[in-house]
Amino acid sequence: MKSISKEENVNIALVAKMAQVSQTTVSRVLNNSPLVKKETETRVREVINELGYAPSELARSLRINETKTVGVIISNIMGSFYTAVVRGIEDVASKRNYSIILCNTDDDPEKERRYLKELISRKVDGLIVSSAYMGADYYNIVGDQKIVFFDRRPNGDIQRKYDIVLVQNREGSRQAVTHLIEKGYKRIGIINGSVDSTTGRERLRGYEIALEENGMTVEPELIKTGDFLASNTYEDVMDLLVNQHCDALFATNDLILWGVLKAARALNKRIPEELGIVAFDDMEWRQFSNPRITSVKQPTYEIGATAMNLLLERIAGDMGDSRELILPVGLEIRESTLKGV
Amino acid sequence: MKSISKEENVNIALVAKMAQVSQTTVSRVLNNSPLVKKETETRVREVINELGYAPSELARSLRINETKTVGVIISNIMGSFYTAVVRGIEDVASKRNYSIILCNTDDDPEKERRYLKELISRKVDGLIVSSAYMGADYYNIVGDQKIVFFDRRPNGDIQRKYDIVLVQNREGSRQAVTHLIEKGYKRIGIINGSVDSTTGRERLRGYEIALEENGMTVEPELIKTGDFLASNTYEDVMDLLVNQHCDALFATNDLILWGVLKAARALNKRIPEELGIVAFDDMEWRQFSNPRITSVKQPTYEIGATAMNLLLERIAGDMGDSRELILPVGLEIRESTLKGV
């Protein structure tokens, strides 16, 4: 074993030189190949320890064409729904020695395109995507990447080529609104995200179905369409409560609920007496909100874990037909709809 | 321009072949070198577009020894404090074309070690770390990596070598507890995270200082030390309220606050009359909690953005002395301490 020269780079060549073997042998040791004599292995390992050598994943990835990295593209980690999803993804990924690269698009299609291209250039092994952007050229960009979409269903051709993890959006909405009706609310407004996404469309559809099933008419004035970032929720709520005299509101996600609560507070509405509220998503804080909010609970962590598992199967070589998993939701009834009938 | 053969890999060599130039020239085009004749450049770009070629960041990184990637190591993205920090990091990173790899350690030192080694193997350009693990061999693992620590101050030797972003933990605690005292609360308990971290120690110190400044004695029975994941907050609160007869509690982070609220609710305590509550961290949900919680607000997003900016300076070659930035906190007074004096 030679002595350590000061300024040399610590790489496989240096280890080889110092252990008086070839790079091939060092590589074999690194990969626990049985082809190495016990004695030489020991010598090599000693050098490795002495140098504190750790192989470059970069070089390795380049050679074996696999990075053990997946890209995660979401709207905004601060939207709390995604937080739990990402944690689910990361847990499964970490267990299998994968890393995740996190990207926030703010639902900006241009940002999403940029991220997609960058992740592909970085040769990620796969992608987990909640897409804001589903233009016709999507396929041109992503090509034959392995992708699992979640939360929002990609449109048209795309959806037949990739796995998808969704929740019962329509059914969740239907239950939520049905609950409001059963509680005796008469004029129910909905503040929806974008109907460009299937999520928005499905949640709206559930709302309509609930009304129809109960012999109520769907009034366009009571339907507010915006975005899931709650950009103009406040104004929408004001209109629904002041001009349209709604006595109940259905907020289709967490951020929108905040807008609703702010506006309701500004108007000094008593909840649930004057105003009933149900909302999609169920973050833990709602248990301590005033009042506690009746919620459609999504299995957020499981969405992420499931998506990552599907992706890992694809990466492992599963070439089967694309799958669509629909996870169940549940209605948690709390004080915000606790009106005596 | 030759025609596309079907199964060839799309790499720089293929582009070169099809454009009838050398790889060197293609590389120059990719990097906007002025050394290329307009005419050839056009030809090369056409081929690039036709093939949908995007250079491998992997190969590039290997050659130029720079990955444009930073690792982010935190306790748990679901702890809501970190969510905002991460978003701050990602925003700054993305603007400078950096990607972030997210790692959740759950404050498990072993996990942190594994992540550190992995990220270093992946040749990240730098690290942003809220460390659970500060063993003596830390420096052995991270060596001369570029690191910005945040939230928790690394101990001893480490701290002189790297940049640090902190907040006024002690001062924040002092203000919070002083506020409780001013409101007339007499027996104030603290439910702290781990005192292995400076954060825990500083927040405890602020608590002690506030008591001392007001001529109150620090009673060990009123000090609960656990972890910032709130593992046994419930039991701690029970003890403080039932056995120690506290009339006010100071929760040192968001998760712990949840535990406090749950326990308080279980005991049917009226807040703020029977029980005053202040807490570190200030997530948006607290504005809607019942009651709204008086909070020490940290500039979470700025912590992340600042850390990333410091890191970028280091990556750019700044070799100056290590810096320590202390960001201000602010006390938001709300109903949970609104007792008439």
Place this chain on the structure above:
DNA sequence: TCCTCTTTTGAAATCGATTTCAAAATTTTG
């Protein structure tokens, strides 16, 4: 036309690992 000077190009080395293929070393067998 020839020579100089500038512009434009490409062959080959390099980054740090893995892998193929053949050869060397060792052990087993007859």
Place this chain on the structure above:
DNA sequence: CAAAATTTTGAAATCGATTTCAAAAGAGGA
């Protein structure tokens, strides 16, 4: 003890980019 079988090793190619250095092509002047 020599031949065959087996174990152990290493030289060189490879992944896909960048970069160095020298040479080719083109422009301008005498």
